[in-house]
Each structure stands twice: as structure tokens, then as C-alpha cells.
Amino acid sequence: MPTQSREVRLASRPQGEPTLDNFSFATVEVRDPDPGEVLVRNVCISVDPYMRGRMNDAKSYVPPFQIGQPLEGGAVGRVIVSQDEKFPVGAYVQSFYGWRDAFVAPAASLQIVDTAVAPASAYLGILGVTGLTAWVGLFRIAGLKHGETVFISGGAGAVGSAACQLAKMHGCMVIASAGSEEKVRFLREELKVNYAFNYRDGDPHEHLKRAAPDGIDVYFDNTGGPQLEAALSALRNSGRIAMCGGIAGYNTPVPGPRNLILVIGKRLRIEGFIVSDYFKDVSAFLEEAIPALKSGKLINRETVVDGLDAAPAAFLELLHSGAGNIGKMVVKLSG
Numbered sequence: 001m002p003t004q005s006r007e008v009r010l011a012s013r014p015q016g017e018p019t020l021d022n023f024s025f026a027t028v029e030v031r032d033p034d035p036g037e038v039l040v041r042n043v044c045i046s047v048d049p050y051m052r053g054r055m056n057d058a059k060s061y062v063p064p065f066q067i068g069q070p071l072e073g074g075a076v077g078r079v080i081v082s083q084d085e086k087f088p089v090g091a092y093v094q095s096f097y098g099w100r101d102a103f104v105a106p107a108a109s110l111q112i113v114d115t116a117v118a119p120a121s122a123y124l125g126i127l128g129v130t131g132l133t134a135w136v137g138l139f140r141i142a143g144l145k146h147g148e149t150v151f152i153s154g155g156a157g158a159v160g161s162a163a164c165q166l167a168k169m170h171g172c173m174v175i176a177s178a179g180s181e182e183k184v185r186f187l188r189e190e191l192k193v194n195y196a197f198n199y200r201d202g203d204p205h206e207h208l209k210r211a212a213p214d215g216i217d218v219y220f221d222n223t224g225g226p227q228l229e230a231a232l233s234a235l236r237n238s239g240r241i242a243m244c245g246g247i248a249g250y251n252t253p254v255p256g257p258r259n260l261i262l263v264i265g266k267r268l269r270i271e272g273f274i275v276s277d278y279f280k281d282v283s284a285f286l287e288e289a290i291p292a293l294k295s296g297k298l299i300n301r302e303t304v305v306d307g308l309d310a311a312p313a314a315f316l317e318l319l320h321s322g323a324g325n326i327g328k329m330v331v332k333l334s335g
């Protein structure tokens, strides 16, 4: 009997904030794999803020999603039928084939993950692109060093919570912000950051002055907007900004910081990055992250929703200030 797969497609392009109407569902037949291919059934899929940009018909570092086509994105699945001996039936594999139950693909386009080390979903979170993004931003882009002070916006989200923990592990003083009291408690009590605040409650400039009266060395920017402006004021001379994301402006662009001119007098360095340019660093990252996860120095916090039907709403949730996710938003499938 042919394998059936349900998939989520882009139904229409949003103007401003996307809605559930921008997505549709379809069931397709998946063919048998040819030599060198495998048939994979996904066990969990990733929903990510950057996917908002791919819903627009605009040139960017990744091509736009096409109307009527399934949404590509991070996923971990199990090999069900194999035509490649290096990818045996039962192996767990990481892919970018996205929001669908099952697919056939060349085995060479997949990476096997070790579920004895961590559950499959951790490879979407702390041991996956999420964790790598945090590590690259802190150490490759900002050059964060032991003893320095770093401010991380979006601190309770997927990348942010990984960045907070990695910076603490490297002996840094960590200031982090998030959009709800529950997230601020998570930052203080579970991630043990030095200072956490709700950016929707009070002026971020005032919080940064209180947290670091002598200024900060590094800003890890997940949001842009008012927090970027506050960070520019708080940075010391020769400070660095790793620009990871600008979620405050993903649905509707926000104005740039009014104090950008501080970059000159303070000799600041601002650098954006795209994690896929650093996939070559994944082994160096995992060498640090796997032992830390095993010893409990790193935790993989996730917010789990069930079933493919829940994927669009889980994605839309991420784009709200004060969103419901703590850590990585993961959609679990029946596998």
C-alpha cells in the first residue's frame, strides 16, 4: 500500500500579520525510495520565526515559499524504508523537508542523529540549529569572552535560552529580557541569569542601567526595535552586537534606532549572521554542547504542541510579543 503523507502548504501570502487562512492542508502519496534514497516519517518538526520572511514574495538569503507548496523547515524523523545501507530502518534523521508527515529523499541530504544522547526533539533545539545559532552569535560573531557582560533579548525563547546558558557556562554576566513574568521567572530560577526583566514592563534603558551600571560588552539581538536602541546606549566603548534576529519588525517594519550614531563615538561593531553559513562549525559546537547537556549544565527547554494541524497556530504564536513558548517551540507528530 502506498504511504500517505499530510502536509501543510502556503495558501496565500500575508500582508502584515499572518493568519491561519494563509495555510492549507493536503494529503499526498509518497512513492517508494529508489537506490540511495530513504522514506522517512517525521516525529517532530520545527516552527521558526524566519519562516515569516519566506511567506513574502521577496528576494532574501533563502527563497520564498511558493503558494500551493509544502513549507520547508527543520524536522527529525525515522527511516521507514531504506535503499541506503548507511541509513538503516529505524535510524533517526535530521532534515529540512519541513511540515509534512513523511517524505522520500536522497539519504545524502540527511544527517543521522543519536537519540541515545538526547531525545529526537533536542536536535531541533539545544543540539540543533537553535543551539548552533546561539553559539555562533556569541562566540564567532560577538567574540564573547570569560568575565564579560552580555545582554540577550528574547532570552526565554529557543535561541535566547540557549545563548543565556552558553554565556553563563563561559563565565559571563548575563542580562536577559522576555515578554512575560513567567518567562522572567524561568530566566531567573532555571537559567540562573544574573538579571532578568520584562521588556514590556518599564523602560529597557532603565533596566540595563540598573543591571550593569558600568555598561555591557556584548548585545545578542533577537528582536531589534526598542531593545536594540537601549542596548546601543548601554554598550561600552568597543562593544559588539551580534544581530541574530529582528522579530519586533517581522510583520510590520519598525524604525531603526534613533541613537545609531553612538556606533561611531563608542567604536562599536555590529555584525549580522546567518547560521547556515556556519554549519561547518557544528562539530565544534556539539563537542561543547553534548557533554554540557549530559552533565546538566545545559537544559533543553521546549514547549510542545501535538499534531501537524497545530503547526500553523504554533508558528503564529511565536510572532507575538509575550508569546506562549518557553524555549524551543516543537510540533510532535505521531511518527
Ligand SMILES: NC(=O)c1ccc[n+]([C@@H]2O[C@H](COP(=O)([O-])OP(=O)(O)OC[C@H]3O[C@@H](n4cnc5c(N)ncnc54)[C@H](OP(=O)(O)O)[C@@H]3O)[C@@H](O)[C@H]2O)c1
Residues within 6 Å of the ligand: 048, 049, 050, 130, 133, 154, 155, 156, 157, 158, 159, 160, 177, 178, 179, 180, 183, 222, 223, 225, 243, 244, 245, 246, 247, 248, 249, 273, 274, 275, 276, 317, 318, 319, 320, 321, 322, 323, 324, 325, 327, 328, 329
Ligand atoms: N540569524 C540566524 O541565522 C537565525 C537563526 C535562528 C533564529 N534566528 C532569529 O532568532 C530570533 C529568535 O528565534 P527563535 O527560533 O529562538 O524563536 P523564539 O525566541 O523561541 O520565539 C520568538 C519569540 O520572539 C518574541 N517576540 C515576538 N514578537 C516580539 C516583539 N514584537 N518584540 C520582542 N520580542 C518578540 C516572543 O518572546 P517574548 O515573550 O519574550 O516576547 C517569542 O517567544 C528570531 O528573531 C529569529 O528570526 C536567527
